[in-house]
Amino acid sequence: xxxxxxxxxxxxxxxxxxxxxxxxxxxxxxxxxxxxxxxxxxxxxxxxxxxxxxxxxxxxxxxxxxxxxxxxxxxxxxxxxxxxxxxxxxxxxxxxxxxxxxxxxxxxxxxxxxxxxxxxxxxxxxxxxxxxxxxxxxxxxxxxxxxxxxxxxxxxxxxxxxxxxxxxxxxxxxxxxxxxxxxxxxxxxxxxxxxxxxxxxxxxxxxxxxxxxxxxxxxxxxxxxxxxxxxxxxxxxxxxxxxxxxxxxxxxxxxxxxxxxxxxxxxxxxxxxxxxxxxxxxxxxxxxxxxxxxxxxxxxxxxxxxxxxxxxxxxxxxxxxxxxxxxxxxxxxxxxxxxxxxxxxxxxxxxxxxxxxxxxxxxxxxxxxxxxxxxxxxxxxxxxxxxxxxxxxxxxxxxxxxxxxxxxxxxxxxxxxxxxxxxxxxxxxxxxxxxxxxxxxxxxxxxxxxxxxxxxxxxxxxxxxxxxxxxxxxxxxxxxxxxxxxxxxxxxxxxxxxxxxxxxxxxxxxxxxxxxxxxxxxxxxxxxxxxxxxxxxxxxxxxx
Amino acid sequence: xxxxxxxxxxxxxxxxxxxxxxxxxxxxxxxxxxxxxxxxxxxxxxxxxxxxxxxxxxxxxxxxxxxxxxxxxxxxxxxxxxxxxxxxxxxxxxxxxxxxxxxxxxxxxxxxxxxxxxxxxxxxxxxxxxxxxxxxxxxxxxxxxxxxxxxxxxxxxxxxxxxxxxxxxxxxxxxxxxxxxxxxxxxxxxxxxxx
Ligand code: SF4
Numbered sequence: 001x002x003x004x005x006x007x008x009x010x011x012x013x014x015x016x017x018x019x020x021x022x023x024x025x026x027x028x029x030x031x032x033x034x035x036x037x038x039x040x041x042x043x044x045x046x047x048x049x050x051x052x053x054x055x056x057x058x059x060x061x062x063x064x065x066x067x068x069x070x071x072x073x074x075x076x077x078x079x080x081x082x083x084x085x086x087x088x089x090x091x092x093x094x095x096x097x098x099x100x101x102x103x104x105x106x107x108x109x110x111x112x113x114x115x116x117x118x119x120x121x122x123x124x125x126x127x128x129x130x131x132x133x134x135x136x137x138x139x140x141x142x143x144x145x146x147x148x149x150x151x152x153x154x155x156x157x158x159x160x161x162x163x164x165x166x167x168x169x170x171x172x173x174x175x176x177x178x179x180x181x182x183x184x185x186x187x188x189x190x191x192x193x194x195x196x197x198x199x200x201x202x203x204x205x206x207x208x209x210x211x212x213x214x215x216x217x218x219x220x221x222x223x224x225x226x227x228x229x230x231x232x233x234x235x236x237x238x239x240x241x242x243x244x245x246x247x248x249x250x251x252x253x254x255x256x257x258x259x260x261x262x263x264x265x266x267x268x269x270x271x272x273x274x275x276x277x278x279x280x281x282x283x284x285x286x287x288x289x290x291x292x293x294x295x296x297x298x299x300x301x302x303x304x305x306x307x308x309x310x311x312x313x314x315x316x317x318x319x320x321x322x323x324x325x326x327x328x329x330x331x332x333x334x335x336x337x338x339x340x341x342x343x344x345x346x347x348x349x350x351x352x353x354x355x356x357x358x359x360x361x362x363x364x365x366x367x368x369x370x371x372x373x374x375x376x377x378x379x380x381x382x383x384x385x386x387x388x389x390x391x392x393x394x395x396x397x398x399x400x401x402x403x404x405x406x407x408x409x410x411x412x413x414x415x416x417x418x419x420x421x422x423x424x425x426x427x428x429x430x431x432x433x434x435x436x437x438x439x440x441x442x443x444x445x446x447x448x449x450x451x452x453x454x455x456x457x458x459x460x461x462x463x464x465x466x467x468x469x470x471x472x473x474x475x476x477x478x479x480x481x482x483x484x485x486x487x488x489x490x491x492x493x494x495x496x497x498x499x500x501x502x503x504x505x506x507x508x509x510x511x512x513x514x515x516x517x518x519x520x521x522x523x524x525x526x527x528x529x530x531x532x533x534x535x536x537x538x539x540x541x542x543x544x
Numbered sequence: 545x546x547x548x549x550x551x552x553x554x555x556x557x558x559x560x561x562x563x564x565x566x567x568x569x570x571x572x573x574x575x576x577x578x579x580x581x582x583x584x585x586x587x588x589x590x591x592x593x594x595x596x597x598x599x600x601x602x603x604x605x606x607x608x609x610x611x612x613x614x615x616x617x618x619x620x621x622x623x624x625x626x627x628x629x630x631x632x633x634x635x636x637x638x639x640x641x642x643x644x645x646x647x648x649x650x651x652x653x654x655x656x657x658x659x660x661x662x663x664x665x666x667x668x669x670x671x672x673x674x675x676x677x678x679x680x681x682x683x684x685x686x687x688x689x690x691x692x693x694x695x696x697x698x699x700x701x702x703x704x705x706x707x708x709x710x711x712x713x714x715x716x717x718x719x720x721x722x723x724x725x726x727x728x729x730x731x732x733x734x735x736x737x738x739x
Contacts, residue, residue: 005571007581113582170580170595170606173571249604324609338611338629344659346626347649349554351590387588391648 690729
């Protein structure tokens with residue numbers, strides 16, 4: 001057995017490698033990005049597994065599904081909102097008879113450190129009627145990912161591993177065990193179970209429902225769902241899930257008597273274990289990261305005489321991450337105190353575009369293109385350029401989900417709100433802006449789409465854009481945009497004035513224009529220069 | 545033994561490599577370690593914080609409770625104040641006085657430093673100046689590791705070893721420059737009233 005220092009994300013990646021995966025797919029998204037980055041680095045050294053960034057989470061999922069059809073193990077990883085994009089193949093994949101193990105890792109972001117919402121992926125696993133594993137630490141992240149592949153093949157379902165930012169991005173020592181070999185190629189033996197025509201789908205749905213009792217049985221027996229009844233405490237029972245356990249344990253030594261404790265790391269929820277705990281106590285406190293998923297469920301299944309405390313009842317905060325501190329009240333412990341600033345106002349220091357960022361020049365040109373008294377609708381999207389919302393730019397009005405800017409600008413224009421401008425990054429455009437652009441081209445909508453091409457996925461640390469950037473123009477033209485209203489401009493301070501003129505002219509054109517402003521992200525540029533000079537020292541912990 | 549450190553700074557200042565050197569050193573001396581990081585949006589020049597926990601017993605939470613930190617180690621004076629609530633009453637605040645003024649409403653530096661001086665135990669040093677004097681302007685980080693090293697539960701030589709390891713790939717010159725900065729930081733902190 002060897003020991004490694006790993007991020008939660010890296011532990012998941014290594015778990016998949018040691019489970020003998022053949023392939024891994026992803027679209028970058030904080031906090032999940034480092035999973036595929038680890039696999040890519042591994043591939044560079046060992047020539048396997050196959051690992052690749054994809055156009056978006058949906059295509060990633062579908063590619064992984066193909067690997068599973070071929071009998072080999074595949075992993076697809078994404079951030080929680082990415083699962084919305086992949087929801088179509090994800091939910092349906094629960095109905096096919098999974099062949100090679102298929103594991104989907106969804107990294108939730110409670111506290112919204114780098115996201116648009118806090119959604120809880122456990123609902124998705126529940127919705128799809130599959131098993132979800134929720135590690136509490138880096139060690140479990142490794143082990144559970146390995147186990148997830150076995151469970152997937154045993155029950156012929158996709159399995160979800162749900163992690164959260166705090167686990168994904170913290171490092172600890174992980175004990176690593178013997179890797180398993182890759183499975184040979186073997187096509188799924190009953191193709192009908194993969195053809196979800198209504199007649200097959202109904203049969204498969206029936207089968208999936210039949211499997212539920214086996215899934216529950218697996219969950220009830222799992223050692224990751226551990227129940228400890230306290231002989232001398234019949235008052236309080238605590239149920240923790242995932243990393244919430246850590247925050248509970250952090251406070252445990254201060255409690256007068258140790259409560260009974262059920263920890264849940266495997267879903268479907270182990271109903272029997274929950275009942276056992278509940279019948280032992282008068283009060284149940286539920287600590288779970290994300291939505292009050294378990295709490296809601298519990299309110300439906302236990303004796304009304306037992307008091308349930310959690311996010312719904314208000315003892316545990318409903319917003320943001322759990323911390324060792326914000327659950328103390330619920331444990332009847334007094335708040336901790338630290339030092340205080342007295343009468344000194346601390347200004348916020350929000351994130352901002354790097355000094356000299358090409359997006360800043362694009363925004364300057366756009367602002368310069370708009371007449372001072374003109375009311376323009378400026379839709380934008382998700383990426384570094386979302387920071388254009390903050391001063392000094394204050395240049396955008398919307399940021400909803402990947403690709404939404406183009407569709408929203410079309411809707412606003414359809415509604416009569418003109419001029420309508422959509423700004424979108426190159427990678428976001430290919431992720432899901434391109435389909436909306438087809439609608440605009442079909443309707444020749446009166447609007448201006450500006451693709452801010454920094455030749456990389458900037459926000460997540462400079463992963464390559466899926467199609468090399470020189471191809472964006474031909475993609476747009478290939479879709480049928482009118483060549484005389486398609487421009488490729490340089491997003492350079494020297495060009496701002498000329499760019500503003502062109503943008504101004506196209507805003508005033510009564511039809512669709514697409515303008516691509518190009519200049520490479522400073523971060524990737526710097527990194528390329530550094531790489532040329534010398535190998536950089538990583539921020540990884542040095543081997544012990 | 546339990547030693548919790550709040551690592552503060554501004555995105556891009558390299559608080560993470562500082563955290564990494566201390567974490568590696570502690571691990572090599574047999575301690576349990578947990579180190580949280582920040583990625584994505586928060587790193588773009590915004591306020592960043594990392595939690596580093598060192599203990600001789602297994603550690604549950606990746607996050608440090610309020611009032612429990614033994615040290616705030618900050619690469620920037622204003623940021624050293626942001627997480628004050630985490631510092632225990634006898635905890636040590638170690639900070640660079642070199643401001644990162646990337647916001648329009650950066651308060652008067654004198655006032656910021658005065659607030660730091662109000663904390664019971666603190667070490668302040670101009671990491672940039674100290675680094676420049678050693679001839680390596682980019683090693684302000686290592687100056688701060690040096691200043692912090694007096695209080696950490698790990699031996700100074702162990703930290704030196706890991707600084708060397710971390711920069712080994714960049715060549716002998718870079719290693720020497722960073723070690724020099726580390727020693728200069730150690731020395732500069734020695735005269736400080738916080739000690
Ligand atoms: S990382 Fe690149 S794209 Fe993002 S703000 Fe910095 S220069 Fe601009």
